[in-house]
Amino acid sequence: MAFHHVRFPINIALGARGGPQWSTDIVSLVSGAEERNTRWSRSRRKYNAGYGVKSAADMHHILAFFEERRGRFHGFLFRDPLDFQTSQDMVTPFDQDLGFSDGSQTEFQLSKQYGSTYDPYFRPLTKPVVGSVRVAMNGTELTAGTDFTVDATTGLISFTSAPASGASLTAGCTFDVPVRFDIDHLDVELSSFDAGIIPSIPLIEILT
The missing domain is CATH 2.40.30 (Elongation Factor Tu (Ef-tu); domain 3)
Structure with a gap:
Protein backbone atom coordinates (compact mmCIF):
# COMPACT_ATOMS: atom_id res chain seq x y z
CA MET A 1 0.00 0.00 0.00
CA ASP A 25 -16.04 1.85 27.27
CA ILE A 26 -18.86 2.42 29.77
CA VAL A 27 -19.49 -0.05 32.60
CA SER A 28 -22.68 0.32 34.61
CA LEU A 29 -22.23 -0.62 38.28
CA VAL A 30 -24.82 -2.26 40.54
CA SER A 31 -25.24 1.04 42.36
CA GLY A 32 -26.31 2.73 39.15
CA ASP A 83 -12.11 21.91 10.15
CA PHE A 84 -9.24 22.63 7.75
CA GLN A 85 -7.15 25.39 9.30
CA THR A 86 -5.61 26.34 12.63
CA SER A 87 -7.96 29.26 13.26
CA GLN A 88 -11.59 30.04 12.48
CA ASP A 89 -10.57 33.10 10.51
CA MET A 90 -7.45 33.88 8.50
CA VAL A 91 -4.40 31.72 9.25
CA THR A 92 -1.68 33.56 11.18
CA PRO A 93 1.72 32.47 12.53
CA PHE A 94 0.34 32.88 16.07
CA ASP A 95 -2.59 30.43 15.88
CA GLN A 96 -1.15 27.46 17.78
CA ASP A 97 1.69 26.87 20.23
CA LEU A 98 4.60 24.73 19.10
CA GLY A 99 6.18 24.96 22.54
CA PHE A 100 9.28 26.49 24.07
CA SER A 101 12.74 25.76 22.74
CA ASP A 102 15.28 23.96 24.92
CA GLY A 103 18.13 25.40 22.89
CA SER A 104 18.95 22.17 21.06
CA GLN A 105 15.72 20.84 19.53
CA THR A 106 15.27 21.70 15.86
CA GLU A 107 12.08 19.77 14.95
CA PHE A 108 8.58 20.52 16.18
CA GLN A 109 5.26 18.88 15.29
CA LEU A 110 2.41 21.00 13.96
CA SER A 111 -0.73 20.53 16.04
CA LYS A 112 -4.10 22.07 16.81
CA GLN A 113 -5.56 22.55 20.28
CA TYR A 114 -9.25 21.87 20.97
CA GLY A 115 -10.66 23.25 24.22
CA SER A 116 -8.73 25.12 26.86
CA THR A 117 -10.21 24.77 30.34
CA TYR A 118 -10.75 21.20 31.50
CA ASP A 119 -8.82 18.73 29.36
CA PRO A 120 -7.52 20.28 26.10
CA TYR A 121 -6.95 17.91 23.21
CA PHE A 122 -3.87 18.40 21.03
CA ARG A 123 -4.31 16.95 17.54
CA PRO A 124 -1.17 16.34 15.46
CA LEU A 125 -1.44 17.89 12.00
CA THR A 126 0.44 15.55 9.67
CA LYS A 127 -0.71 16.85 6.29
CA PRO A 128 -0.23 20.64 6.13
CA VAL A 129 -0.90 22.29 2.79
CA VAL A 130 2.34 23.20 1.02
CA GLY A 131 2.99 26.93 1.24
CA SER A 132 0.37 27.59 3.93
CA VAL A 133 2.54 27.11 7.04
CA ARG A 134 3.48 30.28 8.92
CA VAL A 135 5.81 30.22 11.94
CA ALA A 136 6.77 32.81 14.54
CA MET A 137 9.36 32.98 17.32
CA ASN A 138 8.76 35.27 20.29
CA GLY A 139 6.01 37.03 18.34
CA THR A 140 8.05 37.69 15.18
CA GLU A 141 7.20 35.83 11.97
CA LEU A 142 9.99 33.77 10.42
CA THR A 143 10.75 33.16 6.75
CA ALA A 144 9.88 29.80 5.21
CA GLY A 145 12.80 28.20 3.37
CA THR A 146 15.32 30.40 5.19
CA ASP A 147 14.52 30.01 8.88
CA PHE A 148 12.57 26.77 8.67
CA THR A 149 11.23 24.07 6.35
CA VAL A 150 8.10 21.94 6.60
CA ASP A 151 7.62 18.27 5.76
CA ALA A 152 4.20 18.11 4.07
CA THR A 153 4.05 14.34 4.67
CA THR A 154 4.52 14.47 8.45
CA GLY A 155 3.78 18.02 9.61
CA LEU A 156 7.25 18.36 11.15
CA ILE A 157 8.75 21.85 11.20
CA SER A 158 12.56 21.84 10.97
CA PHE A 159 14.45 24.98 11.98
CA THR A 160 17.66 25.82 10.16
CA SER A 161 19.30 26.25 13.56
CA ALA A 162 17.97 25.47 17.02
CA PRO A 163 15.96 28.40 18.44
CA ALA A 164 17.41 29.99 21.56
CA SER A 165 16.54 28.33 24.86
CA GLY A 166 13.20 29.52 26.18
CA ALA A 167 12.03 30.94 22.85
CA SER A 168 8.26 30.80 22.37
CA LEU A 169 7.32 29.14 19.08
CA THR A 170 3.94 29.38 17.36
CA ALA A 171 2.53 28.37 13.98
CA GLY A 172 -0.54 28.33 11.78
CA CYS A 173 -1.52 26.53 8.58
CA THR A 174 -4.18 25.04 6.37
CA PHE A 175 -4.28 21.25 6.50
Whole structure:
Protein backbone atom coordinates (compact mmCIF):
# COMPACT_ATOMS: atom_id res chain seq x y z
CA MET A 1 0.00 0.00 0.00
CA ALA A 2 1.04 3.62 -0.39
CA PHE A 3 -0.17 7.10 0.39
CA HIS A 4 -1.03 9.18 -2.66
CA HIS A 5 -0.43 12.86 -1.96
CA VAL A 6 -3.50 13.84 -3.98
CA ARG A 7 -6.62 15.54 -2.68
CA PHE A 8 -10.14 14.14 -2.93
CA PRO A 9 -12.21 16.49 -5.16
CA ILE A 10 -12.92 19.56 -3.01
CA ASN A 11 -16.25 20.39 -4.68
CA ILE A 12 -17.55 16.98 -3.55
CA ALA A 13 -15.84 17.11 -0.14
CA LEU A 14 -17.70 20.34 0.65
CA GLY A 15 -20.97 18.40 0.77
CA ALA A 16 -19.64 15.52 2.88
CA ARG A 17 -20.85 14.67 6.36
CA GLY A 18 -18.76 13.44 9.24
CA GLY A 19 -16.36 14.36 11.99
CA PRO A 20 -14.27 13.05 14.89
CA GLN A 21 -14.96 9.78 16.69
CA TRP A 22 -13.73 8.45 20.05
CA SER A 23 -13.97 4.94 21.50
CA THR A 24 -15.29 4.86 25.07
CA ASP A 25 -16.04 1.85 27.27
CA ILE A 26 -18.86 2.42 29.77
CA VAL A 27 -19.49 -0.05 32.60
CA SER A 28 -22.68 0.32 34.61
CA LEU A 29 -22.23 -0.62 38.28
CA VAL A 30 -24.82 -2.26 40.54
CA SER A 31 -25.24 1.04 42.36
CA GLY A 32 -26.31 2.73 39.15
CA ALA A 33 -23.05 4.64 38.87
CA GLU A 34 -20.79 4.09 35.89
CA GLU A 35 -17.12 3.83 35.05
CA ARG A 36 -15.82 5.25 31.76
CA ASN A 37 -12.57 4.51 29.98
CA THR A 38 -11.33 5.79 26.64
CA ARG A 39 -9.51 3.29 24.43
CA TRP A 40 -7.89 5.84 22.15
CA SER A 41 -5.39 8.60 22.81
CA ARG A 42 -6.41 10.30 19.57
CA SER A 43 -9.73 10.88 17.86
CA ARG A 44 -10.35 9.39 14.41
CA ARG A 45 -12.42 11.10 11.76
CA LYS A 46 -15.02 9.42 9.59
CA TYR A 47 -16.90 10.92 6.65
CA ASN A 48 -19.52 10.01 4.07
CA ALA A 49 -18.61 11.82 0.87
CA GLY A 50 -21.72 10.57 -0.92
CA TYR A 51 -23.66 13.62 0.25
CA GLY A 52 -21.40 15.79 -1.90
CA VAL A 53 -22.18 13.94 -5.14
CA LYS A 54 -24.66 16.09 -7.07
CA SER A 55 -24.44 14.78 -10.62
CA ALA A 56 -23.41 11.89 -12.83
CA ALA A 57 -20.27 13.88 -13.70
CA ASP A 58 -19.36 13.96 -10.00
CA MET A 59 -19.87 10.22 -9.78
CA HIS A 60 -17.66 9.56 -12.82
CA HIS A 61 -14.96 11.66 -11.13
CA ILE A 62 -15.28 9.60 -7.95
CA LEU A 63 -15.25 6.36 -9.93
CA ALA A 64 -11.88 7.22 -11.48
CA PHE A 65 -10.51 8.38 -8.12
CA PHE A 66 -11.73 5.18 -6.41
CA GLU A 67 -10.22 2.92 -9.07
CA GLU A 68 -6.83 4.64 -8.93
CA ARG A 69 -6.77 4.23 -5.12
CA ARG A 70 -7.65 0.50 -5.54
CA GLY A 71 -10.52 0.84 -3.08
CA ARG A 72 -9.23 0.72 0.50
CA PHE A 73 -5.62 0.06 -0.51
CA HIS A 74 -4.08 3.53 -1.03
CA GLY A 75 -4.59 6.54 1.20
CA PHE A 76 -5.16 10.13 0.05
CA LEU A 77 -5.87 13.67 1.27
CA PHE A 78 -9.31 14.93 2.26
CA ARG A 79 -10.35 18.52 2.97
CA ASP A 80 -12.67 18.53 5.99
CA PRO A 81 -15.29 21.15 5.07
CA LEU A 82 -15.59 22.35 8.69
CA ASP A 83 -12.11 21.91 10.15
CA PHE A 84 -9.24 22.63 7.75
CA GLN A 85 -7.15 25.39 9.30
CA THR A 86 -5.61 26.34 12.63
CA SER A 87 -7.96 29.26 13.26
CA GLN A 88 -11.59 30.04 12.48
CA ASP A 89 -10.57 33.10 10.51
CA MET A 90 -7.45 33.88 8.50
CA VAL A 91 -4.40 31.72 9.25
CA THR A 92 -1.68 33.56 11.18
CA PRO A 93 1.72 32.47 12.53
CA PHE A 94 0.34 32.88 16.07
CA ASP A 95 -2.59 30.43 15.88
CA GLN A 96 -1.15 27.46 17.78
CA ASP A 97 1.69 26.87 20.23
CA LEU A 98 4.60 24.73 19.10
CA GLY A 99 6.18 24.96 22.54
CA PHE A 100 9.28 26.49 24.07
CA SER A 101 12.74 25.76 22.74
CA ASP A 102 15.28 23.96 24.92
CA GLY A 103 18.13 25.40 22.89
CA SER A 104 18.95 22.17 21.06
CA GLN A 105 15.72 20.84 19.53
CA THR A 106 15.27 21.70 15.86
CA GLU A 107 12.08 19.77 14.95
CA PHE A 108 8.58 20.52 16.18
CA GLN A 109 5.26 18.88 15.29
CA LEU A 110 2.41 21.00 13.96
CA SER A 111 -0.73 20.53 16.04
CA LYS A 112 -4.10 22.07 16.81
CA GLN A 113 -5.56 22.55 20.28
CA TYR A 114 -9.25 21.87 20.97
CA GLY A 115 -10.66 23.25 24.22
CA SER A 116 -8.73 25.12 26.86
CA THR A 117 -10.21 24.77 30.34
CA TYR A 118 -10.75 21.20 31.50
CA ASP A 119 -8.82 18.73 29.36
CA PRO A 120 -7.52 20.28 26.10
CA TYR A 121 -6.95 17.91 23.21
CA PHE A 122 -3.87 18.40 21.03
CA ARG A 123 -4.31 16.95 17.54
CA PRO A 124 -1.17 16.34 15.46
CA LEU A 125 -1.44 17.89 12.00
CA THR A 126 0.44 15.55 9.67
CA LYS A 127 -0.71 16.85 6.29
CA PRO A 128 -0.23 20.64 6.13
CA VAL A 129 -0.90 22.29 2.79
CA VAL A 130 2.34 23.20 1.02
CA GLY A 131 2.99 26.93 1.24
CA SER A 132 0.37 27.59 3.93
CA VAL A 133 2.54 27.11 7.04
CA ARG A 134 3.48 30.28 8.92
CA VAL A 135 5.81 30.22 11.94
CA ALA A 136 6.77 32.81 14.54
CA MET A 137 9.36 32.98 17.32
CA ASN A 138 8.76 35.27 20.29
CA GLY A 139 6.01 37.03 18.34
CA THR A 140 8.05 37.69 15.18
CA GLU A 141 7.20 35.83 11.97
CA LEU A 142 9.99 33.77 10.42
CA THR A 143 10.75 33.16 6.75
CA ALA A 144 9.88 29.80 5.21
CA GLY A 145 12.80 28.20 3.37
CA THR A 146 15.32 30.40 5.19
CA ASP A 147 14.52 30.01 8.88
CA PHE A 148 12.57 26.77 8.67
CA THR A 149 11.23 24.07 6.35
CA VAL A 150 8.10 21.94 6.60
CA ASP A 151 7.62 18.27 5.76
CA ALA A 152 4.20 18.11 4.07
CA THR A 153 4.05 14.34 4.67
CA THR A 154 4.52 14.47 8.45
CA GLY A 155 3.78 18.02 9.61
CA LEU A 156 7.25 18.36 11.15
CA ILE A 157 8.75 21.85 11.20
CA SER A 158 12.56 21.84 10.97
CA PHE A 159 14.45 24.98 11.98
CA THR A 160 17.66 25.82 10.16
CA SER A 161 19.30 26.25 13.56
CA ALA A 162 17.97 25.47 17.02
CA PRO A 163 15.96 28.40 18.44
CA ALA A 164 17.41 29.99 21.56
CA SER A 165 16.54 28.33 24.86
CA GLY A 166 13.20 29.52 26.18
CA ALA A 167 12.03 30.94 22.85
CA SER A 168 8.26 30.80 22.37
CA LEU A 169 7.32 29.14 19.08
CA THR A 170 3.94 29.38 17.36
CA ALA A 171 2.53 28.37 13.98
CA GLY A 172 -0.54 28.33 11.78
CA CYS A 173 -1.52 26.53 8.58
CA THR A 174 -4.18 25.04 6.37
CA PHE A 175 -4.28 21.25 6.50
CA ASP A 176 -5.86 18.11 5.06
CA VAL A 177 -6.85 14.82 6.70
CA PRO A 178 -5.10 11.60 5.61
CA VAL A 179 -7.89 9.13 4.77
CA ARG A 180 -8.74 6.01 2.78
CA PHE A 181 -11.94 4.63 1.37
CA ASP A 182 -13.67 2.37 3.89
CA ILE A 183 -15.15 0.19 1.13
CA ASP A 184 -13.76 -1.99 -1.65
CA HIS A 185 -17.04 -1.98 -3.59
CA LEU A 186 -18.48 1.23 -5.02
CA ASP A 187 -22.23 0.63 -5.46
CA VAL A 188 -23.62 3.15 -7.97
CA GLU A 189 -26.84 3.44 -9.97
CA LEU A 190 -26.88 6.43 -12.30
CA SER A 191 -30.68 6.58 -12.37
CA SER A 192 -30.65 7.15 -8.62
CA PHE A 193 -29.52 10.76 -9.02
CA ASP A 194 -32.91 11.71 -10.50
CA ALA A 195 -34.60 9.93 -7.59
CA GLY A 196 -32.51 11.79 -5.03
CA ILE A 197 -30.77 8.66 -3.72
CA ILE A 198 -27.35 9.42 -2.29
CA PRO A 199 -24.55 6.88 -2.84
CA SER A 200 -22.59 5.80 0.23
CA ILE A 201 -18.91 6.73 -0.01
CA PRO A 202 -17.42 6.19 3.48
CA LEU A 203 -13.96 7.53 4.27
CA ILE A 204 -11.91 6.91 7.41
CA GLU A 205 -8.88 8.75 8.76
CA ILE A 206 -5.49 7.03 8.64
CA LEU A 207 -3.69 7.35 11.96
CA THR A 208 0.08 6.91 12.16
